[in-house]
Amino acid sequence: MIKRSLSYLISSADAGRTIEEFLRTRGYSHRLIVHLRNTSLGLTIKGETAYTTHILKEKELLCVTLIEEESSEHIIPSPLPLSIIYEDEDILVINKAPGVPIHPSQGHFEHTLANAVAWYYQSKGEPIVYRAINRLDRDTSGLLIIAKHMLSACILSDQMVKRQIRREYRAVVCGNLPPEGTITVPIARVPGSTIMRQTDFENGEYACTHFTKLSYNSKNDLSYISLRLDTGRTHQIRVHMTHIGHPLPGDFLYHPDYRFINRQPLHSFRLDFIHPLTKEPMTFFAPLPDDMASLISEGAQTPASV
Numbered sequence: 001m002i003k004r005s006l007s008y009l010i011s012s013a014d015a016g017r018t019i020e021e022f023l024r025t026r027g028y029s030h031r032l033i034v035h036l037r038n039t040s041l042g043l044t045i046k047g048e049t050a051y052t053t054h055i056l057k058e059k060e061l062l063c064v065t066l067i068e069e070e071s072s073e074h075i076i077p078s079p080l081p082l083s084i085i086y087e088d089e090d091i092l093v094i095n096k097a098p099g100v101p102i103h104p105s106q107g108h109f110e111h112t113l114a115n116a117v118a119w120y121y122q123s124k125g126e127p128i129v130y131r132a133i134n135r136l137d138r139d140t141s142g143l144l145i146i147a148k149h150m151l152s153a154c155i156l157s158d159q160m161v162k163r164q165i166r167r168e169y170r171a172v173v174c175g176n177l178p179p180e181g182t183i184t185v186p187i188a189r190v191p192g193s194t195i196m197r198q199t200d201f202e203n204g205e206y207a208c209t210h211f212t213k214l215s216y217n218s219k220n221d222l223s224y225i226s227l228r229l230d231t232g233r234t235h236q237i238r239v240h241m242t243h244i245g246h247p248l249p250g251d252f253l254y255h256p257d258y259r260f261i262n263r264q265p266l267h268s269f270r271l272d273f274i275h276p277l278t279k280e281p282m283t284f285f286a287p288l289p290d291d292m293a294s295l296i297s298e299g300a301q302t303p304a305s306v
Contacts (some may be wrong), residue, residue, distance in 0.1 A: 002068040002127050003148045004089060006277070012059045018051040018061065019043060027155035027276065033044045033100050036246040039067055068239035071127035075104060078115035085143065085284050090277050091156070092117070095286040099261050111274060133160060134167065134268075137235070139252075142169070142268025143286045147276075156274035160232075168270035169227040170239060170288060173246040174255070176216050183209045183240040187233045196253055197235045199243045200268065207233045209240045217296055220251070220260055224227045224296040226269070237266060265292045 009028075014022055023033055033052060036042035042049045044063045056062065058098045078298035083095040094113065096102065101112045109115075114130045120194045121128040131153040133145040145165075186204025190196040208230035223246065227237055238254050241247055247255035251264035271284045287293075 002066070002071070002129060002149055004066040004151070006064045006066070006151075008062045008064070010056045010058055010062060012058045015056055017056055018052060019050055019054050019056060022056055022062070023052075023064075027158060028157075029154045032150050032154050035062065038068070039065065041065060042067070051286050066151055068127075068129055068150065070129070072114070072118065072130045075114045075118045075130055076110050077119035077122045078110045080116035082113075082116040082120050083119075085286065086282075089150040090148055090176075092148060092284075093271070093274070093284050094144055094146060096136055096141055096144055098139050098141040098262050098289055098291070102136060102144065109275065132159060132178065134165065134271075135245070136268055137264075137266075138219075139263035140266045140268065141286075141289050141292075142165075143271045143284055144268065145273070146270065152276040156273070159273055160222075160247075161245055163230070163232075164273065166270075166272040167268060168231065169229075170214075170267045170269040171225050171227060171237060171241070171248055171267035172261075172292060173223050173225060173241050173248055174257075175221060175223060175246045176218075177211065177213045177225060177246055180212045181210075183207075183211070183244060185240060187236060187239050195232070197239050199239060205231075205233060207231045207240065209236060209238050211241075215296055220295065222260065222295055238264060240248040260295055261291055261293070265295060267292055 001072040001200055020033055037052055041049060042065050084092060085095050086093040090232060096113055101108045104112050117130055118128060131147040133147055133156045134145055145156060185199045185207065186201055187197050187207045188200035188204035190198050194217055210228045212226045213223050214226055229236060238248055238251055242254045248266060249255060249257045250261040257277050267288055274280055275282050
């Protein structure tokens with residue numbers, strides 16, 4: 001059973017609100033409030049059950065108990081490497097290795113990040129409902145957030161929808177890019193494919209990618225770049241960079257050139273977000289994996305010298 005207890009001392013500014021109105025201001029979704037309403041002693045004041053229609057008074061102490069009886073039983077715990085950057089009662093920040101899917105799927109039942117996280121919690125004797133907030137492709141490495149309970153998942157998912165979780169990616173692409181640029185080309189699914197995407201000015205959805213060149217490897221004709229996204233379309237970076245003639249080498253879908261690397265050199269380098277419960281600003285970095293670092297070390301020049 002997953003259990004997380006929280007207490008809120010009601011201020012004068014919040015007095016006069018119903019419990020439901022107060023919880024909504026703290027990021028609780030309607031679904032989560034219904035769950036608490038149906039949980040024995042999920043909402044209490046002075047140890048007694050409090051109803052969501054209760055009008056709060058100043059200095060009342062509202063206690064919330066989040067209980068989840070079920071864990072992710074269909075995820076098989078597997079003793080796989082797991083690089084944890086940060087952990088507290090509410091979130092887990094992980095540096096995912098390349099080549100690791102984040103969810104089990106056909107052909108990948110026991111060798112995913114979900115399996116590694118399930119093993120980690122099993123070894124601690126703790127249950128876990130696996131909730132990955134941001135998604136990374138199998139061959140993309142770097143930072144992602146796991147929510148450890150319903151409330152952190154609810155708040156962080158809302159931050160994702162509102163683009164309040166800022167992500168910086170690092171990539172290596174073919175050719176010598178300009179110092180910086182912005183790509184605003186719509187992206188759509190390739191007809192007949194469940195995986196591939198393409199630029200599509202007629203049927204595509206708006207997509208915006210900003211890039212900055214960090215260095216250029218003249219020996220291999222590769223640029224090392226930083227990227228920020230205003231949108232989160234599937235394969236957005238890979239499709240946009242291919243569109244402007246600078247694909248990622250080693251990309252099995254869009255540029256299967258394996259002379260330098262055997263996967264797309266794309267890395268979730270930095271995450272900035274507000275902690276879902278403490279409201280503190282959080283910033284995390286993950287160093288480049290060795291296979292990417294080796295592509296930019298030899299013969300590299302900074303933009304000023306290119």
